[in-house]
Amino acid sequence: MKSPNPPVGVLSDTLFAKPMGQVSPFCFDDKVASVFADMIKRSVPGYSAILSMIGDICERYAQPDSHCYDLGCSLGAATLAMRHGIKSDRCRIISIDNSQAMIDRCQKIIDADEQTVPVDIYCKDIQCVPIEKASVVVLNFTLQFIELVKRQALIQRIYDGLLPGGILLLSEKIHFDNEPHQNLMTELYHNFKRVNGYSDLEIAQKRTALEKVLRSDSMDTHRRRLQDCGFTSADIWFQCFTFCSFIAIK
Numbered sequence: 001m002k003s004p005n006p007p008v009g010v011l012s013d014t015l016f017a018k019p020m021g022q023v024s025p026f027c028f029d030d031k032v033a034s035v036f037a038d039m040i041k042r043s044v045p046g047y048s049a050i051l052s053m054i055g056d057i058c059e060r061y062a063q064p065d066s067h068c069y070d071l072g073c074s075l076g077a078a079t080l081a082m083r084h085g086i087k088s089d090r091c092r093i094i095s096i097d098n099s100q101a102m103i104d105r106c107q108k109i110i111d112a113d114e115q116t117v118p119v120d121i122y123c124k125d126i127q128c129v130p131i132e133k134a135s136v137v138v139l140n141f142t143l144q145f146i147e148l149v150k151r152q153a154l155i156q157r158i159y160d161g162l163l164p165g166g167i168l169l170l171s172e173k174i175h176f177d178n179e180p181h182q183n184l185m186t187e188l189y190h191n192f193k194r195v196n197g198y199s200d201l202e203i204a205q206k207r208t209a210l211e212k213v214l215r216s217d218s219m220d221t222h223r224r225r226l227q228d229c230g231f232t233s234a235d236i237w238f239q240c241f242t243f244c245s246f247i248a249i250k
Contacts, residue, residue, distance in 0.1 A: 013039040016205040026209040028074070033101035036075055042196040044141065045189070045240040050171055053238070054078050055085030057247065058136055061167045064088045066135035070095040071126040071158075072142025076106035082138065083115045091135070093119045096126050127154055131161025140171045144214050151217075152225055159229040162250045168231070171238075171245040175216045182242075189241040222246060 013035040016023075026032075032039070040047055058081070062068055068086065070079045073095035082093055095110075097103050103123040110119050122129070127150060131137065137158050143151055158168055176182040193203050217225075219236070226234035226248045234248035 010037045011035045013042065015039075016202040016209070017199065019201065020205055023205050023208040026206070026213045028097075028099035028102055030101040033075070033099065033105055036102070037077075040074075040077075040141075042198065043193060045192055045243055046238060050140070050238060050245050051077055051081045053245075054138060054140070054169060055081040057167065057169060058082045058085035059087050061136050061165070062086045062088045062091050063135035063163060063165070065090045065133075066163060066166075067091070067133050068093045068136040068138075069131060069134055069158075070138045070140070071129070072139060072145070073097045073106055073121070074099070074102045076109050076121075078138045078140045079106070079110065079119060079121075080113060080115075082136065083110075083113065083117045083119060086117050088135075091117055093117060094129075095119060095121045096124050096129050098123065098125050131158050134158070134162045135166045136169070137162065137166070138169045140169070141173065143170060144172050144216055148215055148217075152229070155225055156229045159231060159250060164250060166250045168226070168248040168250075169245065170222065170226075170248065171243070172222065173214065173216050173242050174219050174222070174244055175242060177218055185241045189243075192241065216242070219244065 011034050015031060015035060058068060068082050068091055070082060070093065073079050074097055076095060079093055079095045095106065097106065100123050103121060107121050110121065126142070127146070146154060162168070176185060190203055223234055226246065231248040231250060234246060236244050237247050238245040
């Protein structure tokens with residue numbers, strides 16, 4: 001199936017279209033950054049809906065004189081959604097990613113945006129960034145790339161840095177412990193990618209590239225971690241196949 005044409009100015013993702021003798025681990029380098037907008041749109045079911053709701057939820061929960069964080073901001077799609085949703089006075093968005101290729105492109109995208117909510121963009125490790133005076137924190141498909149043993153500490157730091165009534169929006173690829181259900185969700189997801197123009201070769205090679213880089217948790221693991229960190233409310237607002245988004249309230 002031919003890949004659908006991406007929007008004007010967005011390069012089509014063909015990174016895994018040709019056979020590779022040895023598939024290297026996935027990394028957010030310049031090649032990935034150049035096609036990322038097309039890649040994530042065609043690879044994550046419900047991505048547009050998640051972004052739209054990030055904006056709506058920010059409008060509801062962003063507090064005056066607070067910080068809103070986009071941790072693992074990549075090209076800044078969630079940052080833009082936050083920026084267009086925030087209505088409270090004196091809010092500041094802090095966007096972080098450890099890929100310089102992503103940050104360079106993100107800065108240009110934010111600079112071209114007409115909204116006026118201040119945005120600070122940094123190329124840093126999100127595990128080393130202070131979370132302070134936060135009313136909204138977004139981890140949009142980011143935690144899954146953090147080492148398993150370090151995830152609890154990161155979520156705890158986020159919780160500790162949130163103001164009372166602040167929220168964490170956590171979107172992740174998950175897995176199911178029930179093997180037949182997991183297999184069904186995987187088959188349905190792969191068909192979703194085929195419908196979006198990816199070949200079986202592309203699907204297989206990208207899956208291999210991600211195997212040792214993206215480590216998913218189960219839905220229950222995410223819930224327990226959020227509850228153990230102190231969130232009074234933590235549950236799913238969106239799910240499609242093995243992709244879901246949690247909203248956790250302090």
